[in-house]
């Protein structure tokens with residue numbers, strides 16, 4: 001069995017984040033009381049090449065089936081990455097792809113992720129360089145597939161998506177308009193919001209201590225995916241049991257539909273997300 005090397009980041013205030021070298025994957029983000037803001041399934045499998053169910057899987061060079069690969073969400077979440085550098089509060093990991101393993105993706109690239117923990121903010125950057133050793137421009141889609149811990153999905157409202165167009169994965173990818181100021185989860189929700197704003201908030205009214213808000217800021221990623229599988233789909237997932245699906249919601253900065261990227265040889269693209277937890281009056285529940 002390959003080992004799943006982990007790096008632990010710490011702030012002076014006592015927050016921690018664990019990052020796995022396998023998959024370049026943020027596994028946890030805990031406050032000083034040990035509360036994990038990122039959901040990790042009890043049934044998650046930490047055995048390469050399985051994708052890890054929870055934390056922040058990186059979907060690249062393809063989100064879902066938006067691309068030519070047969071692997072849902074691409075292949076970097078199933079690969080061993082390299083540790084580039086680390087300090088108490090930041091880590092950089094990278095993955096080199098030589099363009100050989102997947103005939104449908106003959107584009108060599110270097111992918112880097114940097115995770116920084118600073119006071120109450122977790123920042124994650126993703127950068128990709130087309131090495132120029134493949135055939136011309138490199139097409140890709142991507143997402144930071146972030147799983148948040150919630151008290152119960154029935155307590156969750158997502159703010160910032162009203163008026164946007166979205167592709168409804170739970171309804172044949174029909175394009176629809178979001179009418180709600182606060183999106184709720186009466187059943188399966190699996191949507192790609194097109195050209196989403198750079199700040200979206202997840203309100204969890206049932207979180208201990210009077211509720212909390214996850215403030216998700218993104219840059220470089222134009223779209224945002226919102227996902228909760230609900231009972232029927234969750235039952236079909238061996239690494240997400242019942243009632244665990246009630247304790248998670250995914251909000252994923254994505255580069256999927258708006259302005260698809262064709263990265264020129266030698267060029268670099270960079271995107272990032274910055275996560276913060278608001279409580280009390282700041283949470284505006």
Ligand SMILES: O=P(O)(O)OC[C@H]1O[C@@H](O)[C@H](O)[C@@H](O)[C@@H]1O
Nearest residue numbers: 064072073145169190191225227
């Ligand atoms: O089971 P996976 O491959 O990790 O994917 C989980 C989900 O990821 C979401 O981003 C997709 O929108 C869903 O359609 C998908 O089911």
